[in-house]
Amino acid sequence: MPLLHHLGRTLPLVAAPMAGGPSTPDLVLATARAGGLGFLAAGYRTPDDLAAQLAAVRPAGLPFGVNLFAPNPVPVPEDAYRAYAELLRPEARRHGVSLTPSPVNEDDDHWAAKIELLRADPVPVVSFTFGLPEPGVVAALRAAGSTVLQTVTSPAEARAAAEVGVEGLVVQATAAGGHSATLTPGRPLAGTPLPDLLAAVRRATPLPLIATGGLATPADVATALRAGAEAAAVGTVLLRTDESGASAPHRAALADPAFTGTVLTRAFTGRPARALRNRFTERYGQAAPLGYPALHHLTAPLRRAAAGAGDTDLIHLWAGTGHRQARAEPIAHTLTRLAADL
Structure with a gap:
């Protein structure tokens, strides 16, 4: 898992960025302590809010990432x-x-100010979703020392991301909870199963891949890695963990049989x-x-x-198709369980 190995990660697991509150600094740090990679979700935050979260995470000296919403207005x-x-x-x-x-x-979600913040105060990993950053932005972040990733939902998006210079791809299937990362939100989503999507993206580009979308069990994670991903990103399954910032009603709904x-x-x-x-x-x-x-x-x-x-x-109530697997427990327990079949 070269994308994570150079960061000293021992688990091929990523805590997917969940904007709006769930991805707390505590969740990011607990993921890192368990051997995975966590992401601060910069979406909907002001630059000052993001700077405060960076300040909360940095003293631990553990690797982490930041995810940004790249402008792609509809x-x-x-x-x-x-x-x-x-x-x-x-x-x-x-x-x-x-x-x-x-x-x-x-x-535009304070796009320019957040990019400037991450250029001036670099983080180990920066990822983008919703839109593609300009090649100059990618080059500047890489020059500052950040590994740059792009979330994609199709081979065509993967090729476009490769052209702007990113170093890896987060390949998202439609089973994912929360927003689709599609670059063309006005078009119907394809619904391709994640293993098939990974294979199609692999044929389109040699960039390393992280799989995401509906991964909620050890078997799901193992299947994604066998399909060509170097790591698996999980989100919904973490929403009920102790370190999650998800609201009490959201947590309860995930386990409520009425839904x-x-x-x-x-x-x-x-x-x-x-x-x-x-x-x-x-x-x-x-x-x-x-x-x-x-x-x-x-x-x-x-x-x-x-x-x-x-x-x-x-x-x-953002939730992926595997939401019933979300448990109220420390995130380290969830991540250890998800890696059981590797």
């Missing part, structure tokens, strides 16, 4: 955006929040993401337009209020 037609806002307004009133459909927020499955939806953020099926996904999944990050900002106040009230009918 503009939303204003009439569709306003119609969706009106559709959601009764839900917002029930939770005492105000939706502000104007102006439409199409921000019978997952669904790909753009209802929460305007970008395809896999979540536990709930009333929000059922009622608004078909009505939601494509439009990221505009819909993310539109629904954020409602989702925060619902989380505070423990209303799992309205929360974005």
